[in-house]
Amino acid sequence: MSANAAKSPVVGGGASAKVSRLGLRTVALGYLALLLLMPLAMIFYRTFEHGLEPVWKAMTEPNAVHAFWLSIELVAIAVPLNTVFGIGIALLLERGSFRGRGALGLVIDLPFAISPIVVGLALVLVYGQAGWFGDWLSEHGIDVIFSVPGMVLATAFVSLPFVARETIPVLHELGTDSEQAAATLGANAWQTFWRVTLPAIRWGVVYGVVLTTARALGEFGAVSVVSGRIEGQTQQLPLYVQDRFENFDATGAYTAAVVLALLALATLLAMNLLTRRTRSRRAV
Amino acid sequence: MAIEVRDVTKRFGTFTALDDVCLRVGDGALTALLGPSGSGKSTLLRIIAGLETPDSGSVRIGDEEVTSTPARTRGVGFVFQHYAPFKHMTVADNVAFGLKVRRRPKAETRARVQELLSLVRLDGLAER
Amino acid sequence: MGRRRLPSPRRRPTSPGGLAGRVGARSASALGRGLLGIYLSVLVVLPIAALLARSSHGGLGAFWREVTSPEAQAAIKLTLVVSAAVVAINAVTGTLIAWVLVRDEFRGKKVVNALIDLPFALPTVVAGVVLLALYGKNGPLGIDITFTRTAVAMALLFVTLPFVARSVQPVLLELDGSAEEAAASLGAGRLTVFRRIVLPALTPAIISGIALSFARALGEFGSVVLISGNLPFKTEVGSVYIFGQIQNENLPAAAAVSVALMLLALVVLAALTLLSRSRSKHVR
Numbered sequence: 161m162s163a164n165a166a167k168s169p170v171v172g173g174g175a176s177a178k179v180s181r182l183g184l185r186t187v188a189l190g191y192l193a194l195l196l197l198m199p200l201a202m203i204f205y206r207t208f209e210h211g212l213e214p215v216w217k218a219m220t221e222p223n224a225v226h227a228f229w230l231s232i233e234l235v236a237i238a239v240p241l242n243t244v245f246g247i248g249i250a251l252l253l254e255r256g257s258f259r260g261r262g263a264l265g266l267v268i269d270l271p272f273a274i275s276p277i278v279v280g281l282a283l284v285l286v287y288g289q290a291g292w293f294g295d296w297l298s299e300h301g302i303d304v305i306f307s308v309p310g311m312v313l314a315t316a317f318v319s320l321p322f323v324a325r326e327t328i329p330v331l332h333e334l335g336t337d338s339e340q341a342a343a344t345l346g347a348n349a350w351q352t353f354w355r356v357t358l359p360a361i362r363w364g365v366v367y368g369v370v371l372t373t374a375r376a377l378g379e380f381g382a383v384s385v386v387s388g389r390i391e392g393q394t395q396q397l398p399l400y401v402q403d404r405f406e407n408f409d410a411t412g413a414y415t416a417a418v419v420l421a422l423l424a425l426a427t428l429l430a431m432n433l434l435t436r437r438t439r440s441r442r443a444v
Numbered sequence: 445m446a447i448e449v450r451d452v453t454k455r456f457g458t459f460t461a462l463d464d465v466c467l468r469v470g471d472g473a474l475t476a477l478l479g480p481s482g483s484g485k486s487t488l489l490r491i492i493a494g495l496e497t498p499d500s501g502s503v504r505i506g507d508e509e510v511t512s513t514p515a516r517t518r519g520v521g522f523v524f525q526h527y528a529p530f531k532h533m534t535v536a537d538n539v540a541f542g543l544k545v546r547r548r549p550k551a552e553t554r555a556r557v558q559e560l561l562s563l564v565r566l567d568g569l570a571e572r
Numbered sequence: 573m574g575r576r577r578l579p580s581p582r583r584r585p586t587s588p589g590g591l592a593g594r595v596g597a598r599s600a601s602a603l604g605r606g607l608l609g610i611y612l613s614v615l616v617v618l619p620i621a622a623l624l625a626r627s628s629h630g631g632l633g634a635f636w637r638e639v640t641s642p643e644a645q646a647a648i649k650l651t652l653v654v655s656a657a658v659v660a661i662n663a664v665t666g667t668l669i670a671w672v673l674v675r676d677e678f679r680g681k682k683v684v685n686a687l688i689d690l691p692f693a694l695p696t697v698v699a700g701v702v703l704l705a706l707y708g709k710n711g712p713l714g715i716d717i718t719f720t721r722t723a724v725a726m727a728l729l730f731v732t733l734p735f736v737a738r739s740v741q742p743v744l745l746e747l748d749g750s751a752e753e754a755a756a757s758l759g760a761g762r763l764t765v766f767r768r769i770v771l772p773a774l775t776p777a778i779i780s781g782i783a784l785s786f787a788r789a790l791g792e793f794g795s796v797v798l799i800s801g802n803l804p805f806k807t808e809v810g811s812v813y814i815f816g817q818i819q820n821e822n823l824p825a826a827a828a829v830s831v832a833l834m835l836l837a838l839v840v841l842a843a844l845t846l847l848s849r850s851r852s853k854h855v856r
Contacts, residue, residue, distance in 0.1 A: 180762065181676060188672040189684070191665050195730055196690055202705040202712070241611070248608050256601070267616050272784075273837065275791025277811045278830040281818055282619030285626050290823065292622055317615050337528035340495050343515040344522040345542035349601075355545070359532040371692075378695025380794035381811065385818055398697045398794065405701065405798055414705070417698045424693040431693070432686045 200421065207414040218415035223392045227400035227416070233308070234383075234396055235376045238316040242372050246323025247358075247365060253324075254331040255339075268321045279317050280385025283310060306388040311396065314382035319375040323368035330364030331357075367434045374427040378420065445506035446471045447492060452501030454487055461487040462498070486525070494518040536561070536570040627827035638828035646805045647813035648832065654721065654809070655789035658728040662785050663778055666736025673737070674744040688738065691731050696794025699730050704799055719801035724809060727795035732788050736781030743777040779848040783841050790837050 207215060218224060249268060253261060271279070286292045287304040297304055304310045338360065342352040358365075380398040387394035391403055397420055404412035449467040453460070461484045469475045477485045490496045492503060494515035502511045510518055530538050536557050537544075543553040561567040627635060638644060673685055691699065703726055707717045717723040747770070755765045793811040800807040808816075810833050817826035 177762070184668060185672050185676050185678060188665075188669045192669065192684065192687070195726070195733065196687060199702040199706040200690070203702045206705050245608055245611050248604055252605065252608065256605075258605075267612055270616060270620065273787050273791075274834065275793060275811045275814075275830070277793050277814050277818075278623065278791065278834070279619070281814065281823070281826050281830055282623040284818065285622035285823065285827065286619050292618070313615060317619070320615065337524050337526060338530055340515070341522070341524055341528040342530075342541065342545070343495065344493055344518075344520060345545060346516050346519075347541075347545040348516060351545050355541070356530055360530075362532075374693045378693075378698070380695055380697045381815075384793075385815065398695045401695075401697050401701060402798065413701060417701045420695050420698045421702070424690065424695070424698070427693040428686050428689055431689060 203414055203417060203421065207411070207418045210411075214411045215415050215418075218409075218412045219419070221412065223395070223403075224400060224412065224416060226392055227395050227397050228419070230308070230311075230394075231377055231396040231398075234311055234315045235373055237312050238319055238376045239369060239372050241316055242320050243323050243365065243369055246320070246368060246372075247327055247361075249324040250327035250331050251353075251357075254328055255336070268324050271318050271320050276318060276379065276381025277385060279382040280314055283313055283317070283382070283386050287313070305386050306390070306394065308394065310386035311383050311394060314386045315376045315379050318379050318382050319372045322371040322375065323365060326364045326368035326371070327361055330361045334360050363434060367431065370427060370430045370434065374424065377423055446504075448504040449488070449492065450502045450504075452488070452491060452498040452503070454484075454491065454496065454498050462491070465501070489522070493520040493522040495522070534570065535566060535572050623827055623830060626823060627831040629824060629827075634824065635828045635831075638825045639832045641825070643804050643808070644813060644825070644829050647808050647810045648829065648836075650721070650724070650808065651790060651810040651833070652836065654724050654728060655786055658725055658732060658789050659782050659785045661729060662732055662736045663782055666733070666781055666785075667740050667774065667778060669737040670740035670744055674741060688734050691733050696731060696792065697798065699795040700727055700798040703727060703730060703795070708799065718799060719803060719807060721800075721807055723799040723801075724796055724807055727799050728789045728792055731792055731795050732785040735785040735788065736778060739777045739781030739784070740774055743774055747773055776848050779844050783844045786840055786844075787837050790833055 249264065252258065253264060274282075284291060284305055287297060287310060288294055289298065289305070291305075293304075302309070304313070334357070338356050339352050342356045347355065378398060380402070383396060384399060384402075387396075387399065389395055389399050389403065391400075395403055397416055401413050401416045401420070404410075404416060447467075447469040449465060452462055452465045454462040465484070465488060467488070477488065479485050487496060491498050492505075494510070494513060498511065502509060504510065505518070505520070515522075530541065533541070539560055540553050540557045543556060548556075557570070558567065561570055639648070669688065673681065673688075694702075703723075704718065705711065706713065707715050707723075707726065709716050709718060717726065751769050752765050755769050756762075760768070791811055792809070793815065796802075796809055797812055797815075800809070800812075802808050802812045802816075804813075810829060814826045814829050814833075817823070817829070
């Protein structure tokens with residue numbers, strides 16, 4: 161008798177309990193199948209239904225290749241920035257002394273609460289032509305909106321909180337003892353951080369990086385607003401999916417979608433493997 | 445080296461942990477502080493090690509006034525209540541930490557770690 | 573030979589500051605804080621400030637006019653109604669899924685558990701495409717939900733799936749079965765046990781999951797934009813309306829409706845927080 165079976169009290173006989181358990185399981189799994197699994201399977205099927213050749217052609221289409229590399233570029237900038245600053249935020253909140261913790265907490269929670277469209281709008285209102293810095297930027301010939309820098313900002317905004325939020329509880333649990341021990345042994349602040357703190361929190365950081373990367377790769381709404389969706393220039397992969405879809409290129413859209421779906425599944429795998437390592441309880 | 449604590453006071457908010465404490469530990473002496481929970485023993489030790497700064501008073505080690513010297517240069521060995529090991533490092537790396545941080549040559553570090561582990565009969569566990 | 577356990581630690585008072593509290597590190601820490609401040613300002617604070625400024629630009633009258641224009645009203649209403657419905661469904665299905673994952677045992681449970689996070693990892697636009705593959709035109713089931721409100725609901729159900737489930741799961745895991753077993757031994761049927769013993773314990777987690785779901789659903793864009801056809805007054809949600817206004821360079825309207833949606837989200841979240849607090853008083 162497994163421990164789990166012992167947890168559910170069996171009342172009124174084993175048979176009816178078993179039936180209701182099977183019933184619940186069926187409903188839950190059925191819901192997941194209808195909503196998640198079957199659509200996902202369908203898209204894989206539809207993509208490869210006519211063989212590998214159309215898929216290969218779709219993947220090697222110049223705009224597709226450009227979209228792919230642009231996505232990589234955005235991730236390569238946004239993720240390290242948010243990792244470094246995310247750790248900094250966590251250190252500030254857990255080890256620093258300053259007023260305005262509440263405000264900082266609010267700032268890092270904002271990307272969760274705001275619609276991605278609104279994020280794009282807010283960025284346009286500062287860096288766009290009619291925005292606060294619009295005149296200054298055009299005087300200096302700097303293009304932000306409708307150009308890659310704007311997309312970097314949008315991508316960084318929406319993927320900002322993850323490293324910070326995953327690192328904070330780990331830092332909290334770690335406590336300051338080992339850091340103070342390092343101090344008594346002669347380590348300066350950087351040595352303490354690099355040799356003692358960072359290795360101790362690394363799995364929280366890595367998990368946060370995985371979430372950040374997934375978010376950055378998949379961002380759609382915010383980049384949609386700031387990029388102008390110029391094909392071959394300011395379309396990353398999700399925008400490319402929409403572009404192909406609107407141009408009735410089902411294979412193109414599905415292929416790009418499948419690439420993104422595979423990356424998502426890889427993310428899930430990474431998340432799952434990392435959860436096994438000692439990590440603090442995850443906050444959704 | 446004698447340790448001398450003079451007129452040390454330490455408050456945390458409204459809680460006074462140490463009130464005008466004086467203590468002198470002679471060179472080579474072994475001293476134990478006994479007292480109930482909350483009597484300020486840990487606080488005093490932390491002030492001597494440099495992990496806390498007193499609100500008033502002074503600490504001298506040998507001939508030097510060390511009250512405002514940070515822990516990392518004060519040279520006081522400190523054992524934490526819950527040992528504070530570096531859990532992500534091996535036993536040998538834990539022992540070697542102080543030397544590595546001072547950038548001592550590898551050979552010297554290795555030899556010293558080996559010597560210390562043998563002293564406490566933990567040499568078999570160096571790589572754990 | 574037993575070892576005597578050290579008494580459990582009482583958190584001794586210590587000065588804050590940890591890594592950053594030492595003389596040598598102070599200037600580095602100031603530089604770090606400065607950089608962090610600049611990053612967060614450029615990325616988050618300034619854009620949000622610009623948004624609030626623009627939405628209040630013409631005064632309360634202009635704000636109200638934008639927010640109550642027929643198309644805006646329809647979009648906001650649709651968003652609220654569908655989000656509320658979706659969230660209500662999630663409360664049930666999320667709890668069910670969490671229950672099955674915690675209390676049941678079956679082959680492949682680990683895989684299912686990992687898949688729950690798929691909507692977090694998958695780009696929103698791909699979610700839309702994926703749902704269309706199965707439930708859209710040319711889908712194998714013969715159903716076509718494109719251009720319907722059902723499509724909007726389905727997309728929102730997809731993206732908000734994990735919130736309640738992941739919120740409830742840890743609470744359910746921690747629940748020890750003794751209260752349930754006691755109730756069973758006193759003659760309570762399974763449903764009664766669930767209703768009177770388990771559910772009250774889960775309610776705060778469910779409410780927290782609902783809050784997150786709602787905030788997410790209100791702002792969702794990517795999964796809805798392809799599948800719903802964005803028909804004004806029929807399937808156009810708030811975020812799509814805002815996007816349209818941005819495209820038409822009607823930034824005041826976009827800003828006003830954005831802020832309106834944010835305020836609505838705030839009100840609902842505040843209400844849910846109060847509800848959760850009053851609930852937990854009862855449970856004690």
